[in-house]
Amino acid sequence: MRRSGEQLRLLAGLLSMPDQDAREIIQGLAEQHPWLAEAAEELGSTPLEQWQGEYTRLFISGFPKTACPPYESAYRSGTMQGPTVAKLERLYAQLGMRSSEMPADYLGVMLECAALLEDGQQRPELRQRLWDEHLSRWLADFANDLSQQSELALYRALGLQLLGLSADRAGHE
Template structure:
């Protein structure tokens, strides 16, 4: 699986799995199984723990952790070491050119980038998809995915990290 060969629905599933788990999260995962069978091994673990534990792990990985956030799902955090950096502005411009706009989240949030990639694939906007991949995703997503696998306390997030990492193979010149 690479970004170029990934079905847009798979990209949307990955984007959705980055969101904070809500009350219906387990039911949503069960519904995703036909399209994402790789989720199956993670379900027993999530069924055994309280939702609050899953939410706490999500918060620790992606939102707030002391002394350092292990896996900020934002390009600016990885590339500029800050939130809402230059990358966010560049992506907002790319979205405008595609006729899109990031709503309620920073433009450089990984879930938004994956949703954008799905849209660009569906609409045949290959040049913008190539720009999104080469000038943005390839520059930080392999590190993010590796960090997620390395720091996750739940198998669900390790599996998610491997799936995201498979989208863009790591290359030595993007270390």
């Protein structure tokens, strides 16, 4: 998968909790992104509560453990709010960016930052740091877990897209 700001924002957005409009949004996106077609079809008959339950199980609080916590700290240090948070906050500050209510090591925030760096084609050293010191160290593991653990086609497809993104990045080093 070739990286672009638009693609990175799409992947970040798919990590959001589904709401009442999410089904319609996915169906619209599937027209432009064929890899979402199966997910759009499946979600057409999936109750929102079931979709939200799968989101919660995968990303927030599964039992006996959360299957795919979308946080670098969870993957790299086995805890939330690990040392990578402060490093990422410093990197974001250099861009004039702050991670709002989400921790700095949340994958959605990291992908948004990567999108900003890709779009602007500025600060290549920060783009390199984000990938080399952060995303490349855990994204493939997260993506594999997501594609294997999800009961919904949407998150399996997202995992495969993230895995492709990780492999594409590794091929450019």
